[in-house]
Amino acid sequence: MAIARMHGGPLDGQLIPLDDPEMDRLILPYSETQVVYEREGAPENTGDDDGPTEATFRFVESQDDIDPDPDDHPDLP
DSSP states (O other): OEEEEEESGGGTTOEEEESOTTOOEEEEEETTEEEEEEEOSOOBOOSSSSOSEEEEEEEEEESSOOOSOTTOOTTOO
């Protein structure tokens, strides 16, 4: 099993399972849009006895603007 450690963007700090530890780019659904993360560096813990393989992914962009609190707009109906 491999995991992606997310850095930056709306998924910062989360761990996501990876089917393929060699993946270079993740496009993931987020709310009503998609977010893009790219791998940073080589996978770690690739040995048999050092835990799950781990790859670091850094936030690149989102398909649309991300508003974490859409209810915080008093000027909108």
